[in-house]
Amino acid sequence: xxxxxxxxxxxxxxxxxxxxEYRWEIPREGKMRTRGLIFASKEMLPKIHEDxxxxxxxxxxTLPGIEGPSMAMPDIHWGYGFPIGGVAxxxxxxxxxxxxxxxxxxxxxxxxxxxxxxxxxxxxxxxELVNALFHNIPTGVGSRRKDLKLTVPTLKEVMRYGAAWAVxxxxxxxxxxxxxxxxxxxxxADPEVVSQFAMDRGKDQLGTLGSGNHFVExxxxxxxxxxxxxxxxxxxxxxxxxxxxxxxRGLGHQVCDDFIKVMLKASAKxxxxxxxxxxxxxxxxxxxxxxxxxxxxxxxxxAFANRQMITHWVRESFEQVLQMGxxxxxxxxxxxxxxxxxxxEKHLIDGKxxxxxxxxKGATRAFPPGHPEVPPAYRxxxxxxxxxxxxxxxxxxxxxxxxxxEETFGSTCHGAGRELSRAAAIKAAKGRRVVQxxxxxxxxxxxAGRDTIDEEISEAYKDVENVVNVTxxxxxxxxxxxxxxxxxxxx
Amino acid sequence: MAAATxxxxxxxxxxxxxTADVGLRIRGETLEALxxxxxxALTATMVDRRRLRGxxxxxxxxxxxxxxxxxxxxLNHLLYLYDVEGFLGRDFIITHLTPERLQARAxxxxxxxxxxxxxxxxxxxxxxxxDITRVPGGWQATVxxxx
Numbered sequence: 058x059x060x061x062x063x064x065x066x067x068x069x070x071x072x073x074x075x076x077x078e079y080r081w082e083i084p085r086e087g088k089m090r091t092r093g094l095i096f097a098s099k100e101m102l103p104k105i106h107e108d109x110x111x112x113x114x115x116x117x118x119t120l121p122g123i124e125g126p127s128m129a130m131p132d133i134h135w136g137y138g139f140p141i142g143g144v145a146x147x148x149x150x151x152x153x154x155x156x157x158x159x160x161x162x163x164x165x166x167x168x169x170x171x172x173x174x175x176x177x178x179x180x181x182x183x184x185e186l187v188n189a190l191f192h193n194i195p196t197g198v199g200s201r202r203k204d205l206k207l208t209v210p211t212l213k214e215v216m217r218y219g220a221a222w223a224v225x226x227x228x229x230x231x232x233x234x235x236x237x238x239x240x241x242x243x244x245x246a247d248p249e250v251v252s253q254f255a256m257d258r259g260k261d262q263l264g265t266l267g268s269g270n271h272f273v274e275x276x277x278x279x280x281x282x283x284x285x286x287x288x289x290x291x292x293x294x295x296x297x298x299x300x301x302x303x304x305x306r307g308l309g310h311q312v313c314d315d316f317i318k319v320m321l322k323a324s325a326k327x328x329x330x331x332x333x334x335x336x337x338x339x340x341x342x343x344x345x346x347x348x349x350x351x352x353x354x355x356x357x358x359x360a361f362a363n364r365q366m367i368t369h370w371v372r373e374s375f376e377q378v379l380q381m382g383x384x385x386x387x388x389x390x391x392x393x394x395x396x397x398x399x400x401x402e403k404h405l406i407d408g409k410x411x412x413x414x415x416x417x418k419g420a421t422r423a424f425p426p427g428h429p430e431v432p433p434a435y436r437x438x439x440x441x442x443x444x445x446x447x448x449x450x451x452x453x454x455x456x457x458x459x460x461x462x463e464e465t466f467g468s469t470c471h472g473a474g475r476e477l478s479r480a481a482a483i484k485a486a487k488g489r490r491v492v493q494x495x496x497x498x499x500x501x502x503x504x505a506g507r508d509t510i511d512e513e514i515s516e517a518y519k520d521v522e523n524v525v526n527v528t529x530x531x532x533x534x535x536x537x538x539x540x541x542x543x544x545x546x547x548x
Numbered sequence: 549m550a551a552a553t554x555x556x557x558x559x560x561x562x563x564x565x566x567t568a569d570v571g572l573r574i575r576g577e578t579l580e581a582l583x584x585x586x587x588x589a590l591t592a593t594m595v596d597r598r599r600l601r602g603x604x605x606x607x608x609x610x611x612x613x614x615x616x617x618x619x620x621x622x623l624n625h626l627l628y629l630y631d632v633e634g635f636l637g638r639d640f641i642i643t644h645l646t647p648e649r650l651q652a653r654a655x656x657x658x659x660x661x662x663x664x665x666x667x668x669x670x671x672x673x674x675x676x677x678x679d680i681t682r683v684p685g686g687w688q689a690t691v692x693x694x695x
Contacts, residue, residue, distance in 0.1 A: 137569070137676030137692055161671040161694045197666055258631040268669030269695055307631035310671045310694075314624050317675060321617065335676040479570060479668060479695065480563060508667045548669065 071111035073102070079531035082126075083111060088330070089118040094126035096470075098527050101131060104476065104519070108135035110142075116332040117145050121340075122152025124406055124413050128465055130420050131527040132474035132519065136160070138335030141419035144468040146404065147341060149412055153329060154346045155338035156320055156353070158416035159399050161313040163353055164360035165304030166395040167421075167443040168237070169454065170368065171290075172375075173387030174297040176277040176543070182378055183275065187501045187544035189374035190273055194367055196548045197268055197505025201261040212256050213248035215263060219358030220393075223365035229372075229390075233365065235432045237393040238422060238440075241361040243400075247351035251308075252315050255352075259308030259359060264366035268509055268548030271303040272448065273371065279451065280539040286456060289438045290391055292538050299388070300452060300540070301367050302445050304397065305360035312356040316349045341414050350399065350414075357398060364393055391454075392441035396421045396471035402430075404466050415466045423457030423469040423534045431457070442534050446473050446521030448502060448513050448547065449495060452540045453525045460532035469534040473521035479512045486511035495545075504547035513547060561589035569695050570668070571677075577686040579615075580642040583622060583650060586689060587640045590623050590673070591656075593693060594630070596665045600638040602655035615647040616678045619689060622650055623673035634659040668695055 073081045073095065081102070083093030093114040097105060105111065110133050117139055118127035124146045133142035138157030147153055179186065195202055207215065215222045220234055220241025234241050266273065278296045281287045292298075305312075323339035323346075324331055331337060339345035372388045379386070399416045406413070424431050424440040431440045439456035446452045461467050477485065491510050495502045504510040528534045560581075564571035572589045576582030591597050610625050612618040629635040637654035644651035657664075671694040679690045 137674040137694060157676075161674075197661075197669075254628055258628060262631070268666075269671075307628075310631075311628065314672050318612070318617070318621075321613065321675075333676060334678065335674055337675070505661075505666060509669075512668065 071115060073111070079527050083115055085118070089115055090121070091118050091123050092126045093118055093129070095129045095133060096527055096531050096533065097131045097133070098523065101523065105133055110135045110140040113138070113140040114143065116336060117143060117158070119330070119332055120145070120147070120153050120155070120336065120338060121329060122147040122150065124148050124152070124411065125466065130468070130470040131524045132419065132470045132472055134474045136418065138333055139416065139418045142470065142474065143418045144416065144420045144465055146413040146415045146466045149341050149414065152341050152414060153338035154341050154349055154399055154414050155336055155416065156313045156316045156349060157335045157337065158418050159313070159353060160397040160418050161310045162304035162397055163309035163312060164357035164395045165397040166360065166364065166393060167445055168301045168364050168368065168393035169391040169441070169443045170299040170371065171292065171387065171389050171391050172297045172299070173385060176295045176297060179297055179379070183544045184501050185378045186275055186374065187503050187546060189378050190371065191503045191546045193370040193374050194273060194546065195265040196546055197509070200265040200267060200505070200548065202264050205264055206261045207263060209256060212260055215362045216248040216251060216355035216358050217246055218242055219361040220365040223362045228366045228369035233368070233390045235434065236390040237361060238395050241365065241393065243354035243357045245351055246354035246358050248355050250348045250352045251312060251355050255308050255311035255315065258311050259306060262306040262308065263359065263363055264370070265306060266303050266367065266546070266548050267306050268505070270513060271548045273367065273546050274300045274448070274542050275544040276300065276452065276540045276542045278538050279541040282536040282538065286438050286535070286537045290441055290454065290537060291389065292454065298540050299371055300443065300445055301364050301371065303363060303367065305356045306363065308359050309356040312352045316352060319345050319349070353399060357395060361393070392443065394421050394443055402466070405463070413466070415468070417468055419471045420468045421471045422467055423461040424467045425457050425459040425462050428462065439535070442469055444470060444472060444521060444525055447515045447518040448542060448545045449498065449500065449515035450521065453521065453536060454538045454540065455525065455529070455534040455536050458532055458535055461534060465533050469528045470524050473518040473524060475517060476519050477517040482514055482517035483508060483511045485516055486514050500542050501544040502547065509547055560585035569692055571690060571692045574689045574691070575686060579687055580645050582680070582687040582689055583619065583642050583645065584640040586619060586623060586691065587626055587637055587654070590626055590670065591636050591638065593670055594667055595636060595659065596667070597638055599664050600636055600657040602638045602657070604635065604656055604658065606635055606637070606654045606656070608654060609649070609651045611649050613648065616680050617675070618648065618650055619680060619691060620673045620675055620678060623691065626654070627670060627672065630659070670695055
């Protein structure tokens, strides 16, 4: 039997007003300081209304110092505090920063690697490749590295320097760093404000995938929507690609939990009224706010280093199995994006440049061509945006746009978004052999636990194509290519 | 779906569906039982609890500003123990409980993929819709876990 739905109190009916084909507004009401703005198609609305995510958009709109609307991307679903798919910016004068607006998995993100290989070349070797990846990258509940336990001083270096630390240790190449959001190192990270508890959790988790929806996927370019952009990103039809999706592991979870406790007190101290305790926050300028941002940056850098090290083992796995050198493989980093983060950024608001703290919780930065924070390689194309789908369907590569910069603080969606709860997914998978079903579709799956694979069946997710089509249609990102999976390792 | 039968109603904990995450509804005749059952429910989310041995003990003290926050702090401390040393509690004895402080002994096992069946990894217990209330015959709590 399925678990009963979680009913806490009657759901307030949130009114939506249609703005255009892809935009819906929650009018400002009651304690809201601004309106809500949801990016979605008409077909998505009934599902969105089923949970409490719209109420969460309205709740975020009550927080002090919010600039522009409280937004949600088309992959919106019920989170805790902020909705998943939520974007909100706060000014530095009265605005707040909220650990619940970033989430427990600080700098959970996605990176995409290209190769010189074509799909047919690796077709007979996919199973071997997946096995090598599974062997070389610890996955699953509480995965840890027995070969790599960091001392406190080293861990602090990781948190200060992020992906650059990993490259310095020989995990990857210097040119990788130019292809990571923020260069793989968020400025202002201070490991001294990260608790011993958090460091205990992180010390043997660097270079591990973890569990849940995290994965490494070998796939190929199945469709190209914009040839010029695809070429500029180094993509061609039939090309083998690799996606890595993971975050800051237990270290990030602990930083979030530690600072929620701090923020619960801070909210009372600074008189911030909270519609939900999970929204607890502190003024950005307060000591509590500054400390959280410094600790969050430290955890984010740990996550960048994590994905960098996994990249190294992906390269090694390919070299081992295919017996090819790095030059022939051409396993280069296209880009790495964070989709759970708060960033201090400059944006034009009512014609004036303002520095704001943009919270992206299950949302991806999507900066346009020519933006100073976009690396030189992508000045002409705009920043690559990587949107993973479920393990049975496809993922997308997009680029950021000027429209996104003007309307959503340069943000877009981050993934498919769940449609079934995990329990419902496991029930739907009962009596089925998901791994064999996937193999019949030509996708090799290896996972640490059966439940974690069953939870991730395609039916459990919205079709990511619908999500991406809304962001493309609304102009907040632009479709470049569709990638299909060949082999996946899951936590 | 059938309504909860009286037998189910007495279960120490139930899982509630939440799109991305999982909710726990926990019951206990006393607050001590409620906190112990919450910990059992957390373990049961991560592994098949029945396969755990209860041979190792861990003494735990957590503090928080109020009873609800204490429940979250307790569960998150158990997640910390799991991350750091793979410890999973099977049974829990609450030795001291006030709204701001909990002392407990956990009896459990170190996770071993050869012996244990992993279920879902839990990132954290959250404060979202967190609630502890008195109900006829005891206490009830609701906690949402971030998975």
